[in-house]
Amino acid sequence: MIFSNIELDKSKPIYIQIKQYISDMISRGLVPNNSKLPSTRELSRILNISRNSVVLAYEELKSDGLIYSVNGKGTFVNSKKSISSTPWHIDWDGTENNYSKIANxxxxxxxxxxxxxxxxxxxxxxxxxxxxxxxxxxxxFLNRISIEGHKLLNYGYAKGYKPLIDYLLNYMNKKGVDTCNKDILITNGFTEGFDLILSSFINPGDYIICENPTHNTAIKIMRAKGINIIGVDINENGLDFNMLKKKLDLYKNKIKFSYITPSYHNPTGIVMDPDDRYKFYNLMKENNIAVIEDGFNEELLYSSSHIFPICSLDNLNNGVLYIGSFSKILFPGIRIGWILADKNVINKLESVKRCKNIHSSFLDQGILYDYLSNGGFDKYVKKIRKFYGDKFNFAHECVKKYIPNKYILGDGGLHIFIKLKNIDSRELLRKCYKKGVIFMPGDIFFVDESGYDTLRLGFSRLSTESIENGINIIGSVIKQMEDI
Amino acid sequence: MIFSNIELDKSKPIYIQIKQYISDMISRGLVPNNSKLPSTRELSRILNISRNSVVLAYEELKSDGLIYSVNGKGTFVNSKKSISSTPWHIDWDGTENNYSKIANxxxxxxxxxxxxxxxxxxxxxxxxxxxxxxxxxxxxFLNRISIEGHKLLNYGYAKGYKPLIDYLLNYMNKKGVDTCNKDILITNGFTEGFDLILSSFINPGDYIICENPTHNTAIKIMRAKGINIIGVDINENGLDFNMLKKKLDLYKNKIKFSYITPSYHNPTGIVMDPDDRYKFYNLMKENNIAVIEDGFNEELLYSSSHIFPICSLDNLNNGVLYIGSFSKILFPGIRIGWILADKNVINKLESVKRCKNIHSSFLDQGILYDYLSNGGFDKYVKKIRKFYGDKFNFAHECVKKYIPNKYILGDGGLHIFIKLKNIDSRELLRKCYKKGVIFMPGDIFFVDESGYDTLRLGFSRLSTESIENGINIIGSVIKQMEDI
Structure with missing residues (x-):
């Protein structure tokens, strides 16, 4: 605030000093042309002087032509040191690059x-x-801030907050991962983790193989980076291994990464069984294709058995980059995730992270570490497993009861995936919207033109009543569409 | 933790149930080969059973060949469903792309x-x-979390936390910026702001003109993105406008952006005077070169007059993208900055931000908003202006007294920039390091091969005693080098 430290001499008339100060500032070019002055009320409050003095000063400045008022808008500077008034309009739509175009x-x-x-x-x-x-x-928060507040609030390290990294290494170890040649980088959630890996190891035109459908944000990031996406179908029998093998042959030695979400796959909700995890890992190993494993909602494994992540098969190899995230179910607002990978990979990603945003919030990392290590997460997970498990079962029953379908996918999680019988889910959405119900049309999760007849229902924030009403409405609209 | 919910039947021997459970898990492929089992102590604690039962179960599993122990390391799974034991080694050094190479x-x-x-x-x-x-x-924190904790901890918006955006629009307005066609995007500090702009509007091979020397992180980001950097000298007279005009002619219609830090420029500490701000803006406008203005430490303007940012000259035009950051002086650990620019630009950057990390921590944004709007920042700034101002003056006196130099730059801030008389600052650094003093060699701030005889002294975290001792040592080493 440029007027906050005018020094006033009490022996001279205040309004004259105010006038003099402002006129000096304008003539020295210190306030730009057409910039707004504080209101008389505001300036009198700031300087702790009577409003009349300010009104008087402004009146004189106006009659000198140094400032002007616009009704209802305020008072503005009329400086001679003006910039040329010809407008300048950069064509940002034309300047935007391809990456931004696709991201938008x-x-x-x-x-x-x-x-x-x-x-x-x-x-x-x-x-x-x-x-x-x-x-x-x-x-x-209170505990961590009192222990090392000054440290958490100052610059930290790109790799992350050491106690949190150690906690997560141990956490991954308990999932069966041999972490001795592995390291961890803290990221702003899954999205940044995925972006960092592709930013560091991918060039436009490279190939990535992934499930079809898959996480729409991952598709967006890959497309924006000019990656060729090879999709492998996932359906009521899980991943189509025959198709996978065919595509591996077809694109032999061309594919750099696979991207896979083995637990509560988004959008289908399928949990890949242990045998398939071995099979998948071995195929990637044989073809020398690095695996990006999305640990999406792995912590929610409430309805299936205990299952190991694919990265636990990697042992002393360096082929799997695991992206974990509590931010999906714990506190999405603080956006903390991590990449577990070979030490050499993490070392490279660390510099890339530093080049993009220095590091993730150390305050958030400190709070999260404290919360995790005090057992808060274990308590929370027990609570939500039951809560979301019950909701899943209820929603699943409703879908079976009300929605005519080809098949329903989902072993649990926060959503259910439905393949309809030849019904266009975009048209369905338009009709349901009129009746007060919306959902995610399935096509956004597909890497090709398929999926027009699929949809994802997320139920995590809905009451059982809304779940049943909503699904009932969707079902009745489908029946109307079938009748036509 | 895969063993935490074994259900035990109290009517049967516990160790037999434990053995059966683990052997089932192994044969079903649910625990990978060579993965580590919990210690007997740990498992007995988890299941709340006697340790002897676990010891017995493990003994039997060992004699069955299903698990094995390694002295001092633990007990591991010996599964037949093993993955092939041939090692798999991806050549990550060879896979790394150019961006990652330069960032590293x-x-x-x-x-x-x-x-x-x-x-x-x-x-x-x-x-x-x-x-x-x-x-x-x-x-x-306590105030904000009690008002809307659930909201701040759940997913937010890529643009940022609305009350913080509104606060910052008003804050920029008070600096004389006409914000009516402008908007704000919250970023993870300056670094992400700069990366987002270049990610959206730059293609490899594009030209950017900037001060030479300039902020080394900005140089790194530009180089990693394959940008051609055109440097304009900054010296004891400030920015060399003659050179600027020559380069603008030389690269006519080729340059897309200028990057400039008008206040407490890093590394020189120079504050650009108002006339030069007009001149610079008008030149950019005439040449249709968008300005990226780095508001670096603008809040620290303690030793110079009140000065307007260049973006305040832009009024209804759309040529200036201003990057602000409290994270430099307030709480660097929480990494909150912002971009103020034309609404259309912010709209594009919003989707690019969402594509990179969804959004910045809403918890941090909420805390910062509360802190700012309760006047905490004003109090803090008053305190640190005096504190760092005194330190700057002291350090400046010491440099004048002890260090032979060609010239000293700096109008205030957290650092002083020194041009030596033909002394190699890298060699100086090696000699000073042996005497327990280090500093930032100036060459890292230059976009060409110059600057070998410059250095930057940051003093923000040093006591006056250390400042004087350190500068004295640097000076005496220089004198020795001059004598040779």
């Missing part, structure tokens, strides 16, 4: 029907915020 | 002499953590 075009927040409070929305798979254990988090 | 090569954290507690280090320009007002921050 595939941004579902901008392109899909927005949420509003009067619709039943099955679009979101965000966790229910009411389940967050705010009191535990408060304790963690 | 220019990573000063990896390449410069590291800080250690027994040296006087003039390398850092981090703020002094002891000045942070932790109690105010605690209040802000």
């Amino acid at each position: 075009k595939l941004d579902i927040v901008k392109n899909e029907i927005p949420w509003s409070s009067d619709v039943i929305s099955f679009k979101s798979i965000s966790p229910d915020g009411e389940l967050f254990d705010i009191d535990e988090l408060k304790k963690s | 090569k220019l990573d000063i954290v990896k390449n410069e002499i590291p800080w250690s507690s027994d040296v006087i280090s003039f390398k850092s320009i981090s703020p002094d953590g002891e000045l942070f007002d932790i109690d105010e921050l605690k209040k802000s």
Whole structure:
């Protein structure tokens, strides 16, 4: 605030000093032309002087032509040191590069029907915020900040907050991962983890093989980076290994990475069984294709058996880059995830991370570490497993009861995937929207033109009543469409 | 933890149930070969059973050949469902792309002499953590979390936390910026802001004009993105406008952006005077070159007059993209910065941000908003202006007294820039390191091969005693070098 330290001499008239100060500033070019002055009320408050003095000063400056007022808008500077008044308009649409164009075009927040409070929305798979254990988090904040507040609030390290890294190495170890040649980099959630890996190891035109359908954000990132995406179908029998083998032959020695979500796959909700995890890993190893494993919602494994991540098969090899994230179910707002990979890979990613945003918030990392190591997460996971498990079962029953379908996928998680019988889910969405129900059309998860007859229902933030009403409405609209 | 929910039947021997459970898991392929089992102590604790039962179960499993122990390391699975034991080694050095190579090569954290507690280090320009007002921050956290904790901890918006955006629009307005066609995107500090802009509007081979020397992180980002950097000298007279005009002619219609730090320029500490700000803006406008203005430490303007940012000259035009950051002086650990630019530009950057990391921590944004709007920042800035101002003056006196130089640059801030008389600052650094003093050699800030005889001294975290001792040592080493 440029007027906050005018020094006033009490022996001279205040309004004259104010006038003099402002006129000096203008003539020295210190306030730009057409910039707005504080209101008389504001300036009198700032300087702790009577408003009349300011009004008087402004009046004189106006009659000198140094400032002018616009009704209802305020008072502005009329400086001679003006910049040329010819307008300058850069054509940003024409300047934007391809990456930005694709990132904008595939941004579902901008392109899909927005949420509003009067619709039943099955679009979101965000966790229910009411389940967050705010009191535990408060304790963690107060504890951590009193132990090392000055440290957490100052610059940290690109790799992350050491105690959190050690905690996560141990956490991955308990999942059966041999971490002795592995290291961890803390990221801003899965999205940054995936972006960092591709930013460091991919060139435009490279090939990545992945499940089809798969996580739409991953598709967006790959497309924006000019990657050739090879999809392998996933259906009621899980991943189509025959198709996988065919594509591996077809693109022999061309594919650099595979991207896979073995647990509660988004959008299908399928959990890959142990035999398939071995099979998949061995195929990637034989073909020398590095695996990017998305640990998406692995912590939610409530309805299936205990299952090891694919990276636990990698032992002393260096072929699997695992991306973990608590941010999907714990506190998405603080955006903490991690990459577990070979030490050499993490070393490279560390510099790339530093080149992009220095490091992730150390305050958030400190709070999260405290929360995790005090057992807060274990308590929370027990609570939500039951909560979301019950919701999944209820939603699943409703879908079976109300929605005519070719098949329903999902072993649990926060969503259910439905393949309809030849019904266009975009048309269905338009009709359901009119009746106050929205969901995620399945086509956004597909890497080719298929999936027009699929949809994903996220139920994590809906009451059982809304789940049943909403699914009932979707079902009745489908039946109307079938009748036509 | 895969063993945490074995269900035990109290009517049967516990050790037999444990043995059966583990052997089932192994034969079903649910625990990978060579993965580590919990210790007997750990498992007995988890299941709340006697350790003897676990010891017995493990003994039997060993004699069955299903598990094996390694002295001092633990007990491991010996599964038949094993993955092939041939090693798999991906050549990550060969896979790394050019971007990662440059980000790694220019990573000063990896390449410069590291800080250690027994040296006087003039390398850092981090703020002094002891000045942070932790109690105010605690209040802000507790206040904000009680008002809307559930919201701040769940998914937010790529653009940022609305109250913080509104606060910053108003804040920029008070600096004289007409914000009516402008908008704000919250970023993870300056670094992400700069990366986002270049990621969206630059293609490899494009030209950017900037001060020489300039911020080394900006140089690194530009180089990693394959940008042609055109440097314009900055010296004891400030920016060399003659050189600027010559380069603008030479590269007519080729240059897409200029990058400029008008206040406490890093590394020189120079504050550009108002006339030069007009001149610079008008030149960019005439040549249709968009300006990226780095608001670096603008809040520290303690020793010079009130000065407007260049973006305040842009009014209804769309040519200036301003990157602001409190993270340099306030709480670097939480990494909150912002871009103020034309609404259309922010709209594009919003989708690119979403494509890279969804959004910046909403918890941090909420805390910062609360802290700022409760006046915490104003109090803090008053305190640190005096503190760092005194330190700057003291350090400046010491440099004049002890260090033979061609010229000293700096109008204030957290650092001083020195041009030596033909002394190689890398050689100086090696000699000073032996005497327990380190600093930042100036060459890393130059976009060409010059600057070998310059250095930057950061003093923000040093006591006056260390400042004087350190500068005295540097001076005496220089004198020895001159004598040779």
